[in-house]
Structures are given as C-alpha cells and as structure tokens.
Amino acid sequence: MQSTLAATPAFVWIFFGLGLPWALALLPRRDWRDRPLVLCVAFAFGPALLTAWMFLLSAFGPPGQPALQLEPVLGGTFALALAGAALAFRKRRPVPEPSERSSRPLAFDEKLLLLLTGAALVVRWFGIAYWPFTAYDALWVYGYEGRLYALLGHIPDTIGYYPQFLPLLFTYGQLAAGGIDDHAARAVIIFLHTGAILAVYVLGSRLFNRRAGIFAAAIWALYPHVGEWSRFGDLEIPVTFTFTASAAFFLMAWLGQEPRRRYALIAGLLFGVAMWTKPTAGAFVWGVLLLLALDLVRVRFDLRGWWPRFEVALIVGLACLPLGAVWYLRNLLLGHPPLVLPPAFWQTMAQQSGSEFGWPLLGLLVLMGWLYFGSRERPPVPAGVVGLGFVLLGLLPSIIQPHRMTPLEWLALATGAAILSVTLGRYARARWSAGRWRAASVIGWALALAFPYFITWFFSYSYHYRLSFAIVPLMLLPTAVILAHWIRPEAFASGGKRALLALAIIALSVPGIVIPLYDPYAGWDWLWSDKLPDDVARYQSGNEALMNVVAGLEVYLANEDEPLVVVAPGVKRLPFFFPLEDIRTEVAPTRLEELEGVVYFVDSAPEGVGAYEQTPVRENQVISALRRSEVMRLAWGRDDGIFRYQVYELYPEKRFERPSVHAPANGDVVFGEFARFLGHDIGGREFWLGRRLIMHLYWEVLAPVPEDYMIYIHLLLFHISAPPRLKGI
Known part of the structure; x- marks a missing residue:
C-alpha cells in the first residue's frame, strides 16, 4: 500500500x-x-x-x-x-x-x-x-x-x-x-x-x-x-x-x-x-x-x-x-x-436470458409498487396484475434456470409489455x-x-x-x-x-x-491470514498455471546469458511479466523452421487451441512435433483447471539427425518421391491373440508433400494348414 x-x-x-x-x-x-x-x-x-x-x-x-x-x-x-x-x-x-x-x-x-x-x-x-x-x-x-x-x-x-x-x-x-x-x-x-x-x-x-x-x-x-x-x-x-x-x-x-x-x-x-x-x-x-x-x-x-x-x-x-x-x-x-x-x-x-432485463424489471416492479401502494389513485388492478404476470412469465424461467429465452418466453414478455403499455397509458392520460x-x-x-x-x-x-x-x-x-x-x-x-x-x-x-473483500480463489480469509503474503502469491489467484510458466522463465533469465525468446500462441497475459523480452503471443507457427532461434514453445489450452483453430492438426508440423521428445522436450507445465500450459524446450536441428532404427529398410525405398523409408521398430515377429502391437515407421523427408497420402501396411499370416494369406492393416 x-x-x-x-x-x-x-x-x-x-x-x-x-x-x-x-x-x-x-x-x-x-x-x-x-x-x-x-x-x-x-x-x-x-x-x-x-x-x-x-x-x-x-x-x-x-x-x-x-x-x-x-x-x-x-x-x-x-x-x-x-x-x-x-x-x-x-x-x-x-x-x-x-x-x-x-x-x-x-x-x-x-x-x-x-x-x-x-x-x-x-x-x-x-x-x-x-x-x-x-x-x-x-x-x-x-x-x-x-x-x-x-x-x-x-x-x-x-x-x-x-x-x-x-x-x-x-x-x-x-x-x-x-x-x-x-x-x-x-x-x-x-x-x-x-x-x-x-x-x-x-x-x-x-x-x-x-x-x-x-x-x-x-x-x-x-x-x-x-x-x-x-x-x-x-x-x-x-x-x-x-x-x-x-x-x-x-x-x-x-x-x-x-x-x-x-x-x-x-x-x-x-x-x-x-x-x-x-x-x-x-x-x-x-x-x-x-x-x-x-x-x-x-x-x-x-x-x-x-x-x-x-x-x-x-x-x-x-x-x-x-x-x-x-x-x-x-x-x-x-x-x-x-x-x-x-x-x-x-x-x-451471449446469455440472452431474463437476467439481462434485471434493471428494466426492477424499474417496472418499483413503478408498479408505487402506483398501487404509494399513489392515491391506482391503475386498474386486474389489467396491471395480468400484464405484470405475463412479463414475469417471460423473464423468470431463464432467471431461475439460466438459458436463452425461448420464443414462448419472448411472446409472454411482449404480451405483458403490451398490456401494461395500454393500461398505464390510459391511466396516465387520465390522472x-x-x-x-x-x-x-x-x-x-x-x-x-x-x-x-x-x-x-x-x-x-x-x-x-x-x-x-x-x-x-x-x-x-x-x-x-x-x-x-x-x-x-x-x-x-x-x-x-x-x-x-x-x-x-x-x-x-x-x-x-x-x-470487494471477497476473492473467488482466495476466499475471505486472506484478510486475516497470511496466505497471500506478497504480490507473487496474489498473482497466483486465478492465474496458478500462468505463474508456473512465469517462474520457470524467471529461472532461465537468472541463469542463462542467451536472450529469452518464447513463442506462446494466444497466451496474451505472459508479456505482462516480461515486457522487454521477446515473447511472441500473436504468432501461431505451423512449421518447425519458424521456431529457429526460439528457446521455449508454450502449448496451451484454451488459448492455444483458439490460436490454431483454423489450422488442421494434420497440417500443423509444430503441434505434431510435440510428441517428438528429441525435437520438443516437455520441460515443465501446469493445469489449474481453467488454463493448461506446457512449456517445451526446442531442439529443431535434431529433426535432421538420422535416428537409430531397430529394423532398417532393405535397400533404398522412396515413397512418392517425397519420403525415404528408413525402417521400423517392431519388436519381435511372434504374434499371439491379444498382443498389443506398437509400431513406429521412420522416414526421411525429401520434398514437400504434394497431396494427401496413405500408408498401407500388409501383414503376412502363415498358417500350418493353409497357404499364406495377405491381410491389410
């Protein structure tokens, strides 16, 4: 203070x-x-x-x-x-x-x-x-x-x-x-x-x-x-x-x-x-x-x-x-x-419910109260009660149980407003x-x-x-x-x-x-307890996941000499804590080459989801690479129930390193002139009923993919009492 x-x-x-x-x-x-x-x-x-x-x-x-x-x-x-x-x-x-x-x-x-x-x-x-x-x-x-x-x-x-x-x-x-x-x-x-x-x-x-x-x-x-x-x-x-x-x-x-x-x-x-x-x-x-x-x-x-x-x-x-x-x-x-x-x-x-008519409704109720209980000459009681009843019938259902007003509720509201307008108009002209x-x-x-x-x-x-x-x-x-x-x-x-x-x-x-003394996250007791001793603790009220990201970036700034460069699509609150650092929240990169020179990438929800909503996941190289730990390693993150942030360290150059393959391909196998098949990592060739099969295919990209493609894998099943059969998976 x-x-x-x-x-x-x-x-x-x-x-x-x-x-x-x-x-x-x-x-x-x-x-x-x-x-x-x-x-x-x-x-x-x-x-x-x-x-x-x-x-x-x-x-x-x-x-x-x-x-x-x-x-x-x-x-x-x-x-x-x-x-x-x-x-x-x-x-x-x-x-x-x-x-x-x-x-x-x-x-x-x-x-x-x-x-x-x-x-x-x-x-x-x-x-x-x-x-x-x-x-x-x-x-x-x-x-x-x-x-x-x-x-x-x-x-x-x-x-x-x-x-x-x-x-x-x-x-x-x-x-x-x-x-x-x-x-x-x-x-x-x-x-x-x-x-x-x-x-x-x-x-x-x-x-x-x-x-x-x-x-x-x-x-x-x-x-x-x-x-x-x-x-x-x-x-x-x-x-x-x-x-x-x-x-x-x-x-x-x-x-x-x-x-x-x-x-x-x-x-x-x-x-x-x-x-x-x-x-x-x-x-x-x-x-x-x-x-x-x-x-x-x-x-x-x-x-x-x-x-x-x-x-x-x-x-x-x-x-x-x-x-x-x-x-x-x-x-x-x-x-x-x-x-x-x-x-x-x-x-x-937009709610579009009866609650949004709160102030007009309060004004109407006060007006009706004054006319019927505070004025010497009152409007006709039956017509006024009927009109007010229709208004309440139109508004109260969506106030009690929030929902957008239905056509019948709008009709009731309009009917009540019309009855009151006629009734009160006649009364006012006369009195x-x-x-x-x-x-x-x-x-x-x-x-x-x-x-x-x-x-x-x-x-x-x-x-x-x-x-x-x-x-x-x-x-x-x-x-x-x-x-x-x-x-x-x-x-x-x-x-x-x-x-x-x-x-x-x-x-x-x-x-x-x-x-004003109540906080939806800290409650009332922050007034007399020491649960929020400083601004760092107070920032966390409603921003727990965000402050987890901030704490990690502050550690980087305290221990590293290289400039901090962060790409955080849609995470618009992050630059507040680092106003002079290179925090990019308005960009939503879809290619890994766009992350050259970047220290951290922040994947988030719901903000990041909105930033990428116009880009199909299959066409988003960056989001697809989040599971490639050699390229994008999950460093830290937090989900506070409202926001989720995951911070990834970036090693985009490693995507050009040829991986070690358990079962290399036999010869030079080029697929569609844009990818070379390097091999797979299936462990063991013995199959039994109920075996869970996990397989990765390894490719070397030779050129941009000209159109959508499909990989079709064949499994040869040998049976003692039958000739070989070909099945697709």
Missing part, C-alpha cells in the same frame, strides 16, 4: 490541479456553485488532458529518445493548468442568477446513503491498494501497456487495439513512483470510481433534483456487481464514468437547459474522452441518432422545429472528434485495424399532471439513449455483466427517481420508522460494500 500512497499525490494533481481549472473554464459561471458537477467535469478532463499530452509527447517527441518521462509530462500539465486557470479567471465575477441547486438540508436517508457510499469507496480503495493486476484483460492489455510505455518511454508503433486513456494513466503512476509498480499504477482506479459516482449523481440531479441524484449515485455505488469488479483495473468503470457524464450533459442540452450549446460542447468533449477510453462507447452515437429520429416524428417532420435538437447532436459530434478519433486515425496510418472487435466466438456465449408527464418523458429520452447499447449488449456481448456497466446508470434512473419520490423523509420522522428505514437501507447496502 505504500506505493499506492506514494503515487496518490501525483494523481491528486491531475484530477484537481489540472482538472479543476478546465472544469471551471468550460462550465457556465453559475454552475460553479454545483460542486459535484464541477468535480465530475474536473475528474474527466484532468486525466483526459494528461493522457492526450502524453500521447502527443510519444508521437512527436525527439526520435530515439524516451519522451515519456516524468519531467516533460509534469511540465506539460503545469502549462495546461495555467492555461485553464487563465480562462477560468476571466469568469471569476459571480453572475446574478440564483443557483438552481436546492439549499435545503440533507434528509436523514440522504445522509445515510452518502455515508454508505463513502464506506464503499473506502473498502474499494483497500482492495485496489492490496491487489496487483490479476484480471485477464488488465494483464493482457492495460497493465502490460502501462509497464511497457514506462520502460520504453514511448508508445511503440506495433501497439494497436484499444485507445490509450487507461494505459497512459497507469504509465503516469509508475513514472511518478520511479519504477515498475502495479500498486502505483492502480492508485488512479479509486479516482475513476469516484468520477463514475459523481457522473451518476449529475445525471439524476440535473435531470430531476438533488434527492434523485443521491439515490441514483448510491444505487450505482452499492451495486454488488460494481463492487465485485472494482479492483480489477479494466475499462468498464472508466467508460461508465465518461459515457454517463456525456449522457448527462447531452440530455441537459437536449431538454433545453441553458446554456444549451455550452452543455452540448461539454457533452461532445466528454464523449471524446469515452471514445479515447473504449470503442464500445461509440454506441452512444446510435442512441443519439435514435433520439433524433424519434424527435423528428414528434415534431411531425417540421425541420424548423427539429433544428434545435439536431444542432445539439451536431455540436456533440464535432466536439468529440479531436480526442475521440485520434487513436483510430493513428491505427489506420500505421496499418493497424482502426477497430478490433472481440472474436465471433464470444457472441455465441397524471404535467409535472409527471415531464418526468416520464425525461426518463423515456434517457432509456432511448441507452437502448441501442442495450440491444447490442444483450444479443452479442451479454456473456458478462461488466459489459453492461456503461448504460447501467441510465437504466437505474427510473428506479432512483421513483424511490426518491416515494420514500418521503417526513413519513419517517419518528424514531422507530427512521430506525426501520435505516436498517433496510443498510441491509441492502452491505453486499455491495463488502463484496
């Missing part, structure tokens, strides 16, 4: 010293009073400016010199902070408009939710500081790249794939610490968690009110899946932060909050940061296009009435380009694919005030913005819950708004009721607070 604490001041400078001036410069003067809003923007633009500056240093720095060093990096941030402060200073005079924020004191439940959110952040900070990088993607991409850039001083042209927001933050942490250190790199993660919570608060508070913002932020912060994933250090929390912040400012502009163009500009800049973080944020574009289409229908294709919202979308699109497009253009210029999607295999793993219609329309726009992302995730990427994080704040918004309205502080004025409410809130919050 000392490294985490040592690197924290460097990140405090970035998020506060660099971010705050630019947040104040960009926000309208009256928004300076909204401290969570200011901090949200500061926490986004501070690291965005830092990583953009580091990218420019690497791209245009002096050739042959490490440009990513602490002095020029910090020097650039000081200059940027001064520029932002100068722009903010010009707006220092208070504006006469009163603040739009509520000045009333916080209610009891609001204070409790803030306290629990703070407790969750403290626990997550502990987990972040305790653990090194252990998650697959962090070892493969973000943590590895952060190490590599810190060591090399630049971003190599060979790097493609995802943008550099998070890897460069990890690099900066290690530059600040003065060496390669996971804990220094990971010190930034808690700031990104805080930014995500602030963004969810802004979404709720600026679209509704402070109470809705607190409820929304608390639901997100205490969501157990977020707690479970909090320490791993991949892109999902950062992209949720920037995606949600962009959505909040976009909806503020879309709904006509002034200054509309300024909010649209900030939304576009934040969307650029999201695209600088992860390309899946691009689904935001489809959400904006859907909103434009819906609004065009709303105004009955009146282009003049449609223009203000089209202008908002246009400003967002233009503002996102400088930072949002730079990495993808860079990849094109260097010959990399501009965008890399997960292999199609992962789409076959709702203009204020409730406005709240419903705001929620509708927010859900429509998330809809394309949800559809893409549900049908293609719902193999893991974390991939939905970016739209969870938008999906939980209905629940937060209804609960904030339904749970009225004055209804819990008495001590007994207040205690019951507090107990209920705490009970619901505890799982999300404590879950």
